[in-house]
Amino acid sequence: MPVPTRYPRSPMAWVAAAMVVSLVVLALAAPLLWGAAADRPDPSAVLRGPSAAHPFGTDNLGRDVLARVLTATRPSLLFALAATLLGASGGVLLGASTAVVGPRTRRLLTALINLLLAFPALLVALVLAVVFGAGAGPAMLALAVAGIPGFARLAQTLAAGVAGTDHLAAARVLGLRRHRLLWRHVLPNIAEPLLLSTTTAAGTSLVALSGLSFLGLGVQPPGYDWGQLLNQGLDRIYAQPVPALAPGLAILYAAVTFQLLGEVLAGGVARRSPAPRTAPRPIAPSGPAEEGLVLQVEDLGVELPTPDGVIRPVRGVSLSLRPGEIVGLVGESGSGKSLTALAIADLLPERARVSRRTLRLLGADLAALTPKERDHHLATGLAVIFQNPASALNPALRVSTQLTETVRAHRGASRAQAAAEAAEALRRVGLPPATLRVRPHQLSGGQRQRVMIAAGLMVRPGLIIADEPTTALDVTVQRQITGLLSEIRRDTCAAILFISHDVALVGEFCDRVLVMYAGTIVEALPADRLATGTRHPYTRALVDSVPDLTADRDRPLPTVEGAPPDPLAPAPGCPFEPRCPRRRARCAEQAPPLEELDPVHRVACWYPVPVEAEVTAS
CATH class of the missing domain: 3.40.50.300 (P-loop containing nucleotide triphosphate hydrolases)
Structure with missing residues (x-):
């Protein structure tokens, strides 16, 4: 995917860059620095409130909540990004293909996209998570499948605009195959809005995946992510709200980061290029040829x-x-x-x-x-x-x-x-x-x-x-x-x-x-x-x-x-x-x-x- 040739200089860009860097550093370093403390039980410090030793308190096994929230950054982000990329890849390929296939196949793909959009994405994710079974992998796959229709409709709309351009007609003259038209001429020219949609969808996927874990359909013990930590701290929300609010704040911080990142990148990403189609052709044989004519x-x-x-x-x-x-x-x-x-x-x-x-x-x-x-x-x-x-x-x-x-x-x-x-x-x-x-x-x-x-x-x-x-x-x-x-x-x-x-x-x-x-x-x-x-x-x-x-x-x-x-x-x-x-x-x-x-x-x-x-x- 193309990247900006200049680094953005707006205040929002610097804030988004700092937030992204902080999440990346936490995802890489937190398991190494605080992984042991996050998994170490302490029977003498069970369900403690915030203190100097444990700023966010401890859980029901005496484990440090702050260490667990920081360590959960990696799995929470990885599963959310994987679900987003899988859903975006499937949806974009499905929607953008309508610009390079024949009219009959295009009508079938359009009808399929319309049918899939008739069901709310969150409801589809919940049903599929139950069907696939509890666990991080099934929850991630359920979210990916639920996200395909939205990306497909966006890609279909953008590709339809590209399909009517002169440079797409010029590409048709070249006689390139459909897959080459798709990769070289359609997808690059719709990359900017798709990038914005993908980055913002990553924040939505993070919230949805945390919700599935909160309901017990996502990450399963002994693994944990922010959603499961939120579930574990919810019982203490009235007596000790900090252990419950900490993973919620982490989810909010990451979601806002993805939103800001999408806004910044959408203004600086360079586009690349579109694609052809084939018009109806006569079938009847031609009349007699005349020699020497081009x-x-x-x-x-x-x-x-x-x-x-x-x-x-x-x-x-x-x-x-x-x-x-x-x-x-x-x-x-x-x-x-x-x-x-x-x-x-x-x-x-x-x-x-x-x-x-x-x-x-x-x-x-x-x-x-x-x-x-x-x-x-x-x-x-x-x-x-x-x-x-x-x-x-x-x-x-x-x-x-x-x-x-x-x-x-x-x-x-x-x-x-x-x-x-x-x-x-x-x-x-x-x-x-x-x-x-x-x-x-x-x-x-x-x-x-x-x-x-x-x-x-x-x-x-x-x-x-x-x-x-x-x-x-x-x-x-x-x-x-x-x-x-x-x-x-x-x-x-x-x-x-x-x-x-x-x-x-x-x-x-x-x-x-x-x-x-x-x-x-x-x-x-x-x-x-x-x-x-x-x-x-x-x-x-x-x-x-x-x-x-x-x-x-x-x-x-x-x-x-x-x-x-x-x-x-x-x-x-x-x-x-x-x-x-x-x-x-x-x-x-x-x-x-x-x-x-x-x-x-x-x-x-x-x-x-x-x-x-x-x-x-x-």
Whole structure:
């Protein structure tokens, strides 16, 4: 478990540290210093009150109560900590596993946790202590089992928050096994609240275990702990209260110590990292393969269930990429660009349904592969660069770990070999090898995006999906990133699917452009035709909305009037018809297919913008 890099300096921290040290010293030294006096009977000093020789009095055999309370520190703490750690381990593993298992298993685990939480933990501990039998071991086990549901619910809630992050989706691309996702990516990122809960639960376990011993279900004679000492002194509470209060004060002191320790550590513990899951996958075989393609997608569709009904944000999308080709995918926000990329990378939400006629990556039909083969093929043949590297990179892991785990998991590379490859990947993206030793929060936005690109290069992918990688960057860094991607394309011949809403950037950077609107491709054309050769009214409107230094600054910038269609109530005709200045009656009745205007230009429009009109307008 990670520890703070600096010692806490608040008064509470110093008080908690002093109290913890005192308990540790007593647990280690008390049996050696006072163990003999604690076990030595003295018939001449039976049931004595406090005195100079016996500050807390003696018990019914004349043994010194103070020595017994101090000596009981070790067993009381050990049994309480053991019960807490056992309960926390079982509960955390049970709850956190819901983030990495399939939906059916997740529902079963959730139902089990809900069932266990229906019974009060203390009642469960009492019943189990009776069932297991009296003794320190059975009492400890009973408390551990009773504590599992609480830890499981906490871990389940925390893991659910981690499961929706971008860096967890990035980890899924790596194709890591579930146990590795759990240990490396889920548990470390929920360590801080779990640490607080565990330390405070230790105090609760100490009180509960002392209660079981007080009732005769815990530590049995001749052994003793604070609970049993409290029981033995209770009969004298009215005549001689000190022998009864002494073990009670010890219990209170230790419980408060654990509480303060949890509060202090919760503010200083560093987090580590989360995990993946698997989306539903198509089963039907793909259509015929086309030679020489890195990616071949035909008739791709995505359905998402919502409380108001099923929506289809992606409908009938077909695209292909050849080695070394950069294809831009542009459109307004909500047009389906990112969902298309996530469907290709198999990173859609669990309840999403994907349909397609063909989906091939590097010549392999993804539907024909087993789940294990598909995960490996996607992890090694595909790299995804997300829009926000600050969330896509795990904040709890060093850059070295995030760059090397892919090659170590899929190629069996040694730690040294993986580190050397990571340093080389950083060099290729213009970062020094010293970057391996830092964490993402220590880097700038442009540096984090370079690290994301370097992570993708580690697997030597045939396809790089760049999902708006320059949106959050300034213009200078944006140019650096696009230039870097161009160099990678030239050096590795990797195909790049570049998703953006910046039409001007796509026109300069890409070889071909696909324009999406309302989940469909409405125009596909060479990038050099984007400025003057667009034929679809929507594409024309996007191009016209790009600011131009020669434009009249006294007039407002042109925009695409209207709003995209409601995905819950799609119209039967062209989706752009309500916003189109060239619409006619046919546009509202029939959706136009994507048809060829020439071998390199396709458009989905019944009445395309004439080229002559465009040239005149330009």
